[in-house]
Amino acid sequence: MATDATAALAAPKLTTLLVVVSDGNVLLGEKKRGFGAGLWNGFGGKVDLGIDASVEHAALRELREECGIDALDATRRGVLTFHYADAPNPMETHVFHASAFEGTVAESDEMRPAWFPEDAIPLEKMWPDDEHWYPAFLRGEKFVGTFWFDREKKITRHELEVVETLPARADGL
Numbered sequence: 001m002a003t004d005a006t007a008a009l010a011a012p013k014l015t016t017l018l019v020v021v022s023d024g025n026v027l028l029g030e031k032k033r034g035f036g037a038g039l040w041n042g043f044g045g046k047v048d049l050g051i052d053a054s055v056e057h058a059a060l061r062e063l064r065e066e067c068g069i070d071a072l073d074a075t076r077r078g079v080l081t082f083h084y085a086d087a088p089n090p091m092e093t094h095v096f097h098a099s100a101f102e103g104t105v106a107e108s109d110e111m112r113p114a115w116f117p118e119d120a121i122p123l124e125k126m127w128p129d130d131e132h133w134y135p136a137f138l139r140g141e142k143f144v145g146t147f148w149f150d151r152e153k154k155i156t157r158h159e160l161e162v163v164e165t166l167p168a169r170a171d172g173l
């Protein structure tokens with residue numbers, strides 16, 4: 001049985017990723033700083049257990065902070081686990097889809113947003129796992145995946161499954 005210490009060591013870092021798709025266009029942001037700087041991605045960040053009542057709240061908060069809009073119909077569509085060779089704990093990223101939003105898209109300190117046609121997202125400037133799961137995401141499917149990266153952030157192994165129902169989180173978040 002895992003002790004508290006070993007459980008903490010293996011505990012995944014919980015993060016969110018929210019991708020708005022509206023009228024055939026996908027809203028992405030170029031990350032200006034921090035983890036993944038220079039790459040285009042959906043909007044998201046760490047779940048903050050001090051302020052977020054749920055993973056969905058964290059996803060909505062990060063979207064608002066990073067590009068100034070409020071998603072009105074966010075739904076959780078994927079759970080991705082990333083193992084980075086140089087990180088002690090895996091990252092568990094909950095991927096949300098939204099199509100309706102309020103507010104005006106605006107650049108922030110963290111992200112430079114831009115719209116891309118669904119069939120022309122800049123995969124060559126995105127995380128290498130994205131080409132594996134965006135097609136399922138854009139088809140409206142739910143998915144669970146795990147990706148292992150080497151120190152150069154290249155994928156060494158991956159698993160990806162389209163599912164009917166996403167796994168519930170044991171902690172209720």
Ligand SMILES: Nc1[nH]c(=O)nc2c1ncn2[C@H]1C[C@H](O)[C@@H](COP(=O)(O)OP(=O)(O)OP(=O)(O)O)O1
Pocket residue numbers: 015016017033034035036041042043044045046082091093110127128129130
């Ligand atoms: N391999 C990967 N593929 C992908 O598509 N998104 C990834 C990814 N690895 C990380 N991300 C996303 C998930 C999450 O939205 C973000 C990492 O969250 P972090 O909290 O580490 O980022 P930040 O340094 O921006 O922190 P915050 O201050 O919480 O915004 O990058």
